[in-house]
Amino acid sequence: MQNKEAIGTVVRLTGGFYTVDTPEGLFSTRARGLFRLSGVSPCVGDKATVEITGPGEGYLVDIAPRKNVLIRPPVANLDQLMVVVAAAQPGPNYRVIDKLITLAEYRSIPVTMVITKTDLGDGSAIANLYTQAGYPVILCDGQYMDEALRQRFAQALAGKLTALCGNTGVGKSSLLNRLRPELNLPTGEISKSLGRGRHTTRHVELFSVLGGLVADTPGFSAIEIEKLERITKEELPLCFREFRPFVGQCRFDDCAHEREPDCAVRAAVEDGRIAQSRYDSYLALLEEARRIKSWEK
Numbered sequence: 001m002q003n004k005e006a007i008g009t010v011v012r013l014t015g016g017f018y019t020v021d022t023p024e025g026l027f028s029t030r031a032r033g034l035f036r037l038s039g040v041s042p043c044v045g046d047k048a049t050v051e052i053t054g055p056g057e058g059y060l061v062d063i064a065p066r067k068n069v070l071i072r073p074p075v076a077n078l079d080q081l082m083v084v085v086a087a088a089q090p091g092p093n094y095r096v097i098d099k100l101i102t103l104a105e106y107r108s109i110p111v112t113m114v115i116t117k118t119d120l121g122d123g124s125a126i127a128n129l130y131t132q133a134g135y136p137v138i139l140c141d142g143q144y145m146d147e148a149l150r151q152r153f154a155q156a157l158a159g160k161l162t163a164l165c166g167n168t169g170v171g172k173s174s175l176l177n178r179l180r181p182e183l184n185l186p187t188g189e190i191s192k193s194l195g196r197g198r199h200t201t202r203h204v205e206l207f208s209v210l211g212g213l214v215a216d217t218p219g220f221s222a223i224e225i226e227k228l229e230r231i232t233k234e235e236l237p238l239c240f241r242e243f244r245p246f247v248g249q250c251r252f253d254d255c256a257h258e259r260e261p262d263c264a265v266r267a268a269v270e271d272g273r274i275a276q277s278r279y280d281s282y283l284a285l286l287e288e289a290r291r292i293k294s295w296e297k
């Protein structure tokens, strides 16, 4: 029988084996020697070519060029970042949330906000903040999952590769379990008791959920799409999408929107068209980026 090929997505890495999800089913593969020599190491999300050697078995012989890649945790070809924020326990850390969004914007990765634990706190302020900033927001009480909410997620996830990210304890794994109970992901106390065990390390797996693939990433601390250092001070304000209509309207062309006179961004903050919280995050990131590299002239 001659060798046949299948093309699919790498969904899991374990002990040198890559599991590739293809239209012909799952294949457990090893990287072919010649490909290994190329120095590229496949990660989940890679589009891989499998040379089929037997039922469910083959060699991973190639991966397609990546449209983007997260470094920690390693995931390639993201279509979307879902930033999960709890209304309470733990409450939102806006600086961290906005940094994540900024890094996604910088990479042109669409962001959707998901608000959990609305049974424990009021999520409407967070929802309004990010709706006003221009992001789709899904408010969900993790205690239930009605048909309308499920449809909302189906719409958001189908046909896409999504990374869920957000602080530990916000309810990411619980949410995936509610969308697809067979996943049976460890949550809360269980994952805590495992400490820094396999569920909290860099292990990433893509799960099929409502017609899409989803990476349940560990907490915020572990997700670093990219260091801020590549973002220039001209680019940073543009990563805050609601600032865009005002950028270029300031008195000075090189306005950093800090203390300059006649700053259109600051004027928009003062009259409420830009939220104070988002502007504060911008200033914090400006400081952080300045510390990382000398932006000054």
Ligand SMILES: Nc1nc2c(ncn2[C@@H]2O[C@H](COP(=O)(O)OP(=O)(O)O)[C@@H](O)[C@H]2O)c(=O)[nH]1
Pocket (backbone or CB within 6 Å): 116, 117, 118, 119, 120, 140, 141, 142, 143, 166, 167, 168, 169, 170, 171, 172, 173, 174, 175, 186, 187, 188, 189, 191
């Ligand atoms: N009251 C309430 N508890 C939730 C909700 N979602 C998750 N939890 C609980 O919050 C804890 C942390 O959830 P988990 O899914 O492990 O969070 P993760 O670290 O983001 O994956 C668990 O004890 C969950 O049962 C929710 O919507 N409401």
Ligand SMILES: [Mg+2]
Pocket (backbone or CB within 6 Å): 172, 173, 174, 186, 187, 191, 216
């Ligand atoms: Mg979890």
Ligand SMILES: [Zn+2]
Pocket (backbone or CB within 6 Å): 250, 255, 256, 257, 258, 260, 262, 263, 264, 265, 266
């Ligand atoms: Zn300005």
